[in-house]
Amino acid sequence: MCPTGNRMNEIVKERTSKGIFRIDMTNFYDVIIIGAGVVGNAIARELSRFDIKAAVIERELDVGGGTSSRNSGVVHSGIHYKPGTLRAKLNVQGNAMMGNLCKELKVKIEYLGKLTVAQDETDVETLHSLKAQGDANGVPGLAILNKQQMEKLQPGIGGIMALHSPSTGIICPYGLTIALAENACANGVHFYLGQEVTAISRTEKGFEVKTTSGERFESRVLINSAGLYSDAICRMLGIDEYRIYPCRGEYLILDKRLAGTLSLLVYPAPHKGGAGLGIHLTNTVDGNILIGPSNEYVDEADDYACTAEILSLLKKEGHDLLPGISAADFIRNFSGLRAKQAPPSEGGFRDFVIESRKDIPGFINLVGIESPGLTSAPAIGLMVRDMVEELLPLPFKASFIAEREGRAGFFYELSPEERADLVAENPDYGEVVCRCEQITRKEVLDAIQNPLGVKTINGIKYRSRAMMGRCQGGFCLPRIVQILEKEFGYKPEDYLLQHAHSPLFAGRVR
Structure with a gap:
């Protein structure tokens, strides 16, 4: 658990045989958030502005141990999502918020822009559709570029035409997730790490939550932000209408020797019904380039395997987009999982579920927050804050600290x-x-x-x-x-x- 403050050595903590950090305190809270990914921590940080007692319960021994630390780290512009959906609205709003948030939290962010590249005339039609969709969503500065214009932005790029989205950016996904949690912690939110939720029951006061540590927690408001396990949390409260289908994406990491090779992000034009946005090249804020992700539905929500078949595919696709890559440039591979609501037979994307349940008063439910969940996180925090405010008073806290301690960047x-x-x-x-x-x-x-x-x-x-x-x-x-x-x-x-x-x-x- 995290205390209210920044000095862990000021409290007595016990490390159990399972690696769980605990402290003996009263476990009744105004709000409990299940899940310490980027969305759960964005909600926690937003609620830490108010004079309430809040906690985050997380099954892993650290925050961001799942999807939030295993993705491309892209701040999406908002061109890929149907106008009027939560995904489109929260993506564009979160993109606009991210720069100031990162300044406060001392997290590196770069708005490099992105080229979505067409290889044939069918892809060109897709680019025009994406531009129309992005314009409807309020994405700024979109433009269709010809081959010559593409070359000016990114020399040596393949393809015949591209859509340029200048508001696309990059960020360190686990850096943001950790920064949100640490700032929430500094503002009084308690973190219980290494404690998997095993049961939830409704009480006269609200909810009782049991965990693998044997501890029991109570709260007036309960927020499900469990990502890949959000459907399991739903079932604990008798909600059977949602199911999560884990979809694995594998990546290759390129050596920093190639830093500066890409001046912006390069994506292929997406194909209808795909589970992701296609294999692409992504700069990172720390100088590496990522190739990926693939997309493959898997049975288990912790199946982070990497396969030789996908490794070969990533190398080929990466070379097609940037021919100068060599085998010596690959230093590591990894995989992440998307919390998809759309089953394999359907493919594509479904809209985010963010609801304050009328049938279970006090329960705020987030399901299927896959991409662009990272970009949308600050806006989701605001949306959920408003839902909480309808359930209990949120008096402002005069002592709220917006800026995270420490120095931005590395020595x-x-x-x-x-x-x-x-x-x-x-x-x-x-x-x-x-x-x-x-x-x-x-x-x-x-x-x-x-x-x-x-x-x-x-x-x-x-x-x-x-x-x-x-x-x-x-x-x-x-x-x-x-x-x-x-x-x-x-x-x-x-x-x-x-x-x-x-x-x-x-x-x-x-």
């Missing part, structure tokens, strides 16, 4: 003078732990001592970028293990990669 991005000043102030800035990403010991220590109390290896990775370079932790992981052992007293059984059942070490050897 290596500073000027030589700024770096020298920091090293003089704290020698830990002078020791590089991760050579590939140039991450210092101080940055690793800050990641370990994060406000949410997360101590998994992936939690450190997502906060510091250590282990994300070309060697993928070959150099820095042993050093991080040593820091955890010497500075924090870790034993071999304490090291977890991400989940409660993902030990880093299998046992001792002679």
Whole structure:
């Protein structure tokens, strides 16, 4: 659980054998949010503006452990969604909000623009349809470009024509998710991590929620933001009308050597009935390029497998869009899951479900928040805030802190003078732990001592970028293990990669 404030060492915390952080407090809340993805944390941060008692319950040992950390990190413009739908409205609104939000939270964002590329005349018709749809949604600056105009924006690009959407941007998805949670935490929201919801019942006061830790929570308002598991939460309250169909998308990550190769994002024209927007090239704010995602329906909501067949497909598709890519540029692959409402037989997209249930007063239900959920998150936070306000008073909190503590960016991005000043102030800035990403010991220590109390290896990775370079932790992981052992007293059984059942070490050897 996260306390009201930024200093985890000011409280007594207990780490159970399952890796759950707990503290003995009264577990009655005005609002409980189930799910600590980007949408759940955006709601938590918005509600932290008010003088109420709020909590977030999350099954993983960190926030953003599912879809929110496994996607392209694109701030979508709003061209892909039918006018009048929640997806279209919240996408455009969230896009407009994202710049200021990232400024407050010290999260990097870049509005690079995007080319949606046509390879034939059928694709050209699709571009014109997308432009008309985007214009109806209020997307600014859309333009159809010919081959010569495309080349000016992105030399060497394939295709015969493209739709340019200048308001498309990129962001670090897990960086935003963590920043929202930490700011909500600083403003008094309690986080219960590693606690999977097992049962929900209605009470005279509202709701009782039971978790795998054995703890019971009560609240007046309950918000379902469980993403891939949102249908399971619905069934706990007797709502059987929704089902989530997990759809897996695999990605390839390209080495930072190619940073600057793409001046903007490059997507293919989408095909009707597809489960996603097609395999595309995406810059990241940290200098890598992503190829993906594929789309494949799977049976389980935690099936993050990567396959040789899709790996070959991604390499081919990436080369078709950017012929200069070579096999030596691939450094890692990963996969993510979309929480789709549309079954495989239907394909395509269904609209977001965001509802305040009249049949279950106090229950606010979010189902099927797939792409553009990341872009829409700030706008969803506002929409859900208004729903909460209809259920209970929301007095403003004079002590609300809009800006997140800390510094934007990384040590290596500073000027030589700024770096020298920091090293003089704290020698830990002078020791590089991760050579590939140039991450210092101080940055690793800050990641370990994060406000949410997360101590998994992936939690450190997502906060510091250590282990994300070309060697993928070959150099820095042993050093991080040593820091955890010497500075924090870790034993071999304490090291977890991400989940409660993902030990880093299998046992001792002679």
